[in-house]
Every structure is written in structure tokens, then in C-alpha cells.
Amino acid sequence: xxxxxxxxxxxxxxxxxxxxxxxxxxxxxxxxxxxxxxxxxxxxxxxxxxxxxxxx
Ligand SMILES: [Zn+2]
Numbered sequence: 001x002x003x004x005x006x007x008x009x010x011x012x013x014x015x016x017x018x019x020x021x022x023x024x025x026x027x028x029x030x031x032x033x034x035x036x037x038x039x040x041x042x043x044x045x046x047x048x049x050x051x052x053x054x055x056x
Pocket of ligand 1: 011012013
């Protein structure tokens, strides 16, 4: 069973609803920051580039 849980970033409350019952704002999937595409891609690209340049 996949988790459909969402989180209100305003209240910090977890809910299954699209809209927070507490504040009425749209809820989001609670994805950990380390999965942020921008950050990880930037890091990997830098690591790979440096690694290959120095080992070549
Ligand atoms: Zn809320």
C-alpha cells in the first residue's frame, strides 16, 4: 500500500486530505530535502566531473 499521506507545511500536521483542515492550505507530499532534484543533481555532476578529471 503506497502512502498517500500528505503534510501541511504551515501546521506541520500530517493528513490524507488535499487541503489542511486546520488552516485550509493545500497540503504537500512530505519529501525529505535530500531528494530535492536540484541539489542532488548539482552535487553528483560536480562529484563526477572532478572524479573523472583527476583519475583520467
Ligand atoms: Zn495547516
